[in-house]
Amino acid sequence: MQALWLIPLLPFLGAFLNGVVLRNRASRPVVTGIAVGSVGLTSALALFYVIPSYLRSAEYAAGHGFEQVLWVWLPAGALKLTSGVFADFTVDFAFLLDPLSAVMIFVVTFVGFWIHVYSVGYMGHEEGYQRYFAYLNLFMGAMLLLVLGNNFLVMFIGWEGVGLCSYLLIGYYYKEEFPPFAGRKAFIVNRIGDAGFLMALFALAATFGTLRYTEIFSQVAENPAILQSPFAMGLTLASFVALFLFVGATGKSAQIPLYVWLPDAMAGPTPVSALIHAATMVTAGVYMVARANIVYQLAPGVSGVVAVIGCLTAIFAATIALAQTDIKKVLAYSTVSQLGYMFLAAGVGAYSVAIFHLMTHAFFKGLLFLGSGSVIHAVGGEQDMRRMGGLRKMLPVTYWTFVAGTMAISGVPILSGFVSKDQILAAAFESHKILWVVGLMTAGLTAFYMFRLLYMTFHGEFRGTQEERQHVHESPPVMTLPLIVLAIGAVISGWVGLPRLGEWDWNWFGRFLEPVVHTVGGHSEAHHASVGLELTLMALSVAVAAIGIFFAWRTYGGAQGLVAGERWALRFPGLHRLLVNKYYVDELYDATVVRGTWATARDLFRFDAGFIDGFLVNGSRNVTVAAAYLSGFFDKYVVDGLVNLIGWILQLGSRVFRRLQTGVVSQYAMVIAVGMFVLVFFYVVVALQS
């Protein structure tokens, strides 16, 4: 347990070695050894030493986390001039291992390790192999920092760090035109969310004088009234913090309205999509909400907003996924949709269920992305599903693992996705029926678009050229092994948190997270729905999934190819166009926000160039052409503005001081003597007067 600090350090070390020390100096095997080795070591350390020893520790038994302070980052008293809570404001660079962060480091290191292994095969022929792994290790370090920090500021470093790595890796193919653009888009959209996150941190620091989780939450638990006092903008403190934290979450976790960057982020290499844009980074927002769950519990209004936004994002993205033909785009919208589920769960107060879905999703969505990567790899970089088909026989391992992932996400019983999604729907049902209905519909859509993807890619006849067909090959073991491991995870990972049915309580996962998500003010998170109701809800969601799968089979199954699907598209041309174009949201943002910013910038420039430079400066210059030298002087120094005037005064002062520096020693001695006499005179006069 004492080795906790090594967990983020090792990947950072790997990134440092590959990115700085050995840059362009190491052979591929060495690069691979450092990158995969560091992540392998850190995941072994986490899974076999740190987490088990925490589970055996007294802290865990008492329901506490284990905190490890590495150093005092910002010491107390540095800001003593500000009174009140800031007097003792101090931030440690410290880590916290509790059930929540244990789950997170399990997911991040385990899935992260296998994606690193996969990358060795996938990126094997790419230029910039070392750069890729340096960034990927840097990402791992930052992500672990994010989930292990014991205060919001360390979380924020990780938060920004993963954002940076995401930007770097989306723009990995920087010689092409689109990826750098997509990287910039991701970065800018995320910055909007980050501003919200920072606002929340300022509010917390100003109120509590600390950013440490345990201190804030224990203060709140003792006296919930602190958070319910009015703060700003007509909100209580809890609502303010919860709302602005959620603004940060919508950026990082791609929720309405800031989800637009995630589909474009698919411009990065596919393992990056699997690791960063499906399994780990994009779930950081969910982690943050779960971490700050006490605040959300005391802000029921904002929790409602979270649930509604999550629910809307879920169905909105799912409908877009119906009509996409790019295999990675479908998965990207599917990720947005699944993240919506997680926020739905968090919004209705089922925080442990949100984290549970986060974990199962990491397995099956990581698997699906890696599977799609294996397909793309096999067909020579093609991503359009209309040019695939019939790959089942040629890529058996990819196919069967992909089937496992598809069944898991679609909600086929006893697979992981079923177990976690069902609990989200049950929680939504208890909260508000509409949320449940929309969630259920989304489940049906999910089953449809995922099986559509499966049929279009693997079934029917191959629709590419004969030449392409000859090149199709199964991926090497270094890529298929991670697929198998993650497929096993996609099947069984749900079993640790089976829903509670009356007397049978197998929900080990929920009990494990209980100390972190315990409720303030009495009402318990555990659902006390009757066994009958629980089973009915379960049966309904299975039925909906079955309907979705059935329609997908009717439309895309068998040997019919794309005919039936195109017929549907022709029957509803308007709707189809709307979905293919993703509801024109990118166009809308472009027309309003992006163009608005550009237009403002241009107008400011025009104002500058036209009005200030053209009218004021040039105009007045024309007037003074005939005037005397003195007025020209006046014009130059007054009209050009105060800034130049100040600069000029400073320059003048500088010249005066320069004059004083004559180089003549006797004059220097004179300056010293005058200074001395002024001081003495001043004091003698003062002393004589008193």
Next chain:
Amino acid sequence: MPPIAPQEFWLLVPEIVLAAFGMALLVAGSIGRGIGGRMAAAASLVGLAAAAVLVVWTQGQATMGAPILAGMFVLDGFALYWKVLFLVATALTVFLSVRFIEDGGYRAGEYYSLLLLATTGMMLMVSGFNLVSIWISLELMALSSYILVGYFKFERRSNEASLKYFILGALSSGIMLYGISLLYGATHTLALPALAGSLSVAVLQGDLLSTVGWILLAVGLFFKVSAAPFHVWTPDVYVGAPTPVTGYLAVASKAAAFAILVRIFYQGLAPLVIDWQIVVAAVATLSMIWGNIAALTQRNVKRMLAYSSIAHAGYILMGVLAASETGLWALMFYLLAYTFFTLGAFGTVILLERREYAGETLDDYAGLARRAPFLAACMLIFLLALTGIPPTGGFFGKVYLFAAAIEAGWTWVAVIGVLTSAISLYYYMAVVVQMYFKDSEEITPIPMRAPGLIAAIGFCAVVTVILGLLPGIFVNLAKSSILPLAWNLL
């Protein structure tokens, strides 16, 4: 006077060892063809390391904060902090000097000998607990420095600087000594704790003798820290001196002078706090304005750094001005950070310097980012730190100093500090603009042929960033080293 036990001299063994190394180098340098540059540098590094070990060891031997040798010296956490800092700064100066002295073609033995003797003076001074021992140590430091400034004896600029420094230094020493004698006349004591006791009585009586006495003493100290208007020597001396010596003066000498200034003001002159705060505020303000504005039009980087050093004296005086614990540790933290980024900046100048003083004007920095990317990146870090921009130690240093001044109620001084810092951005960034946005006619990479020097520059850059990322560790270090001390003021 209490009798002195002979074993008490053991407590000065670090200074004795360092002085012995210095004198041995002097002898070795004058036998036959003298001692080689690298050899002498290695020997001085050994001496510095030995002194560092012994400093820590003797600290364990002495009773913390108890005066030794009949009250002449004191060993406390405060002295330990500075001594280690001086030793590190001197070691870095040695790394900065090796190639420079070789290229200059001067004998090396005397150079390193003087460097060690000046450091010995600083270490004794910061342990000083009596105005006499302080003044004598100060003179040891000063006399060594005068010769070091003129060490390039065939160069006019170096001669001129040395002579100017000597004349003005003698003047200021005279003023200071005169002040000390007046204080003795008024209080009949020169020991800092006793001085404070007598002055508190004298203050009530409105004693003129002691008033003039402490002002003259303060003037001498202001001269040493190069605070305006007693800074006039600084630009000429900094430009004329061999660049490693300039770095040494700007860092170690200034830090030593500040250390003893704080010791005298906070302990000996503690009863006069209301009076000296006015003087310090005026001098600090004038230094910040004068230094920063005069630096604006400099085209010579060494001269610009000289004015920057005057401006920094103004910032650091804010820590004195605060007359509080925050002010004290803020000052200590700032000088720690300042040591690294200033020596780093001078190191970069040294690396670019060739014969005939090339590499000193701003234009010589054009296109440096292409010709020597590592060097340019390091210089960028140093300039950011000098301006006070994160993530460097300069940022937190300034934050703490300004915070200390505001906390003590001297908000207007801090406001001037912030405004003049903004002005300083202009001349520091002028170098960055040259390095990164201007192209030079020469595009050949600059040969990186001094591994020790490059390592020292890189080390300074790393420490500067670490101080900006983890200021807490070093602040706590500074805080703990002033804790066991009975400051009359705090």
